Amino acid sequence: MSKLIVPVILAGGQGTRLWPMSRAARPKQFLPLTGATSLFQQTLQRVADPSVYAPAIVITNSEYRFIVAEQSIEAGIAVAGVLLEPIARNTAVAIAAAAAFASDKFGPDAILHILPSDHQVTVDAGYRNAISEAAASAEAGRLVTFGIMPTHAETGFGYVKANATVGGGVVPVERFVEKPDVARAEQMLAEGGYFWNSGMFMIGAGAFLHECAALAPDTLAAARASVAAAKVDLDFIRLDEAAFATAPNISVDYAIFEKTDAASVVAVDFAWSDLGSWDAVWKNGTHDDAHNVVQGPVTLDGVSQSLVVSDHAHIVVSGLDDVAVIATNDAVFVGRLSQAQRIGAVVKTLRADPVTTGLTEIHKTAYRPWGGYSSILAGERFQVKKLFVKPGKKLSLQKHHHRAEHWVVVRGTAEVTVDGTVTVLSENQSIYLPLGCVHRLANPGKIELELIEVQTGSYLGEDDIIRISDEFGRA
Template identity: 80%
Template sequence: MTKLIVPVILAGGQGTRLWPLSRAARPKQFLPLLGPQSLFQKTLERVGDRSLYAPAIVITNSDYRFIVAEQALESGATLTAILLEPVARNTAVAIAAAAAYAEEHFGIGVMLHVLPSDHDIAVDDGYNLAVHQAVKAAGTGQLVTFGIMPTHPETGFGYIKADAKIGAGIRPVERFIEKPNAERAAQMLAEGGYFWNSGMFMIGSDAFLRECATLSRDTLTAARGAVGKAKADLDFIRLDEATFATAPNISVDYAIFEKTDKAAVVAVNFGWSDLGSWDAVWKNATRDSAQNLTQGSVTLSGVSNSLVVTDHAHVAVDSLDDIAVIATNDAVYVGRLSEAQKVGAMVKTLRADKSTVGLTEIHRTAYRPWGGYSSVLNGERFQVKRLFVKPGKKLSLQKHHHRAEHWVVVRGTAEVTVDGTITVLSENQSIYLPLGCTHRLANPGKIDLELIEVQTGSYLGEDDIIRIEDEFGRA
């Protein structure tokens, strides 16, 4: 059995409070919100000390498997495994499945550090001390959570009540408190002895699974069964869907931590944010002298205490205070920065309308393991896209029943296969792919390949793809 801590990184969430940048197809953990790295990559970096941590186990939604693999590769991180949740069932069974898998791989009683993938954390002496205190306590069978010393009466977090102090070691949890209203949050802050529930845990796998057996037997049965029947798929481990789906849809807090008598907390005050809203992003970033945070192409005049983010159009804002403007190429959000928690309610409204539900699910730019594409223009019987293919990657060998395609190379070199014939195209060259032909696009070069695709036909949906061969296991 390894003496190292095994990180378990939860990367399957579909956070919507950072809409329109964060959407179901590419949620906030995979976005570079506070610098060039995504929050997921920062989490990988935080557990990169191989004298302390074994390579991480990542558990994520099947739809995110290629994003996880790509971002881990970009950051140079080695992973023990990427476990794929076949259906969403919350954190209890996800953590139980990771614990069961860790015991198969490392041995019974392995130490697990469970971490959300979408938090911003400052690694300092306080953080390192808390980790070592948590490991020591978890080694005695306690289930340790990290309680953040509150700095203001926050209504967006759950709380933990405990007789705990910074640097004073582990204390038993007295009780967990649901997200309070503003009055109750202020009261708890004044009383003291309450901590934000960070969602981070240090647990021995055997102790945790024993508590699952006692307190949530269905969760344990589903987790062990899904791991036992799991199948390898390329570099991923697919948990068995039929078994996993029998698990109750419940968080680990409800299923285990609020019921066990082994819950303990280590009080900490290192820099931490769950970045659960745009005002949290603003608070945790470096701002200018007028307390503005901007990303992308932005011009401000007479603006203060505001956040303006754009990934496409140039945004100009004049003479406003306490404003959040988030602009993508297909949606713009404008609201009070101090009321940014309301974005979640706005997303629910959009999801309830079939004409706008798509805005909450996918970006105009879709990412694939080979690169991706952006929608440029849609019309009756035609569609224009911008495709980008990473060096050395290739799309599946495929054909379409309802559309023909025209490709124009804008940058790089394209290797195009059409009905067995290979043609190499450079910048400003084009090729026609008739309806029904078998074709494939590849980038044999050293730089990104970029091309414009014009589709014409009676049906232009993404499901009109018959894959014949695919290096990513999608055929």
């Protein structure tokens, strides 16, 4: 391989199969499900070797732009660009837009490694060899997918059929197979020659765009136009919404890979999981002697073959097996671990009910580019929150029409501006912000600022904010 590979990280998905941890406002790719860092950060780390990879292109939902930026900084890994999808349109146009952007930035002969941001992958010699073989084949014009050697009859994945062997190089794809039922999956496993379709690809930017022109011209036209009319917003590139919206809502598998004569596969057997269910998280976790996986404050008594996760309350489980207990500070899921795939239907039910739809969208803790806040207590005409502000960050200069606020500093130093007057508060000091005042909160210190905010008024919604100026482009 003679040139650096350009990683393209797909980070826009809003998967709900790991509810209640994963929600629309902070989906699984940004959660630390398998260690101290998020799946997105682990993906960045896999492509951080400067001898193999150029800086990555990230394509994500506009709502996740600050999470992507923050987690990239935390990981200490710079990216070449963050493309913002204005609306959801599946993977075909997302990859085509990234290919068009990469072609403009790196040239049409750029080799792109397409990576979902929410997979767990073990990097070993087999992984590195597969990357090298796939890149060489992509340089020769092939569109390469990574086929995972199946370990069991999985019904949650699509399959690729090919005359391939692990270590045997890149070979043409014979056909793609939709997610099978159990009987068909067992038959394919017994027959051999079938591989899990991993969703990872190695493609030449120019070669992929050429196939798009022949097989998915509407997708290509939308992608090129959205890149050509894109606007720079701080450190992000906003793809043009009008152009992007004309793209068909179709996956890259359907649009390109199942139709092209250039489709190829490299068979691999490195450890891989799409972590698409709580059952998958359990399979890839660290098991105790009773085959349990736990995260957070958990006590087990006579429990086996189970997954128990808590990010808040201490969970005690006694005398059960094959259960999944997932607890956040505002929702708890309890079900059979072996039936974890059913959670998608449960989330649809929650989303359809106005009383519970919020549980599928946001956490009690919401993250912002300056830090975030956690809801503590809410009642008629009042609300209590804990705000946390990162060192050197500040909120927008703003005012509210319907509420007043009281701030009490718990930790750190707060610089508060109220109608042009600046006050510096330290721990245990407080300030009152009357209704309608123009105010701003900043953290001038070296440690994170924490304060308690008490809101009172006739309307307490987050949309009662008039931003006057904002360093994050939201005014």
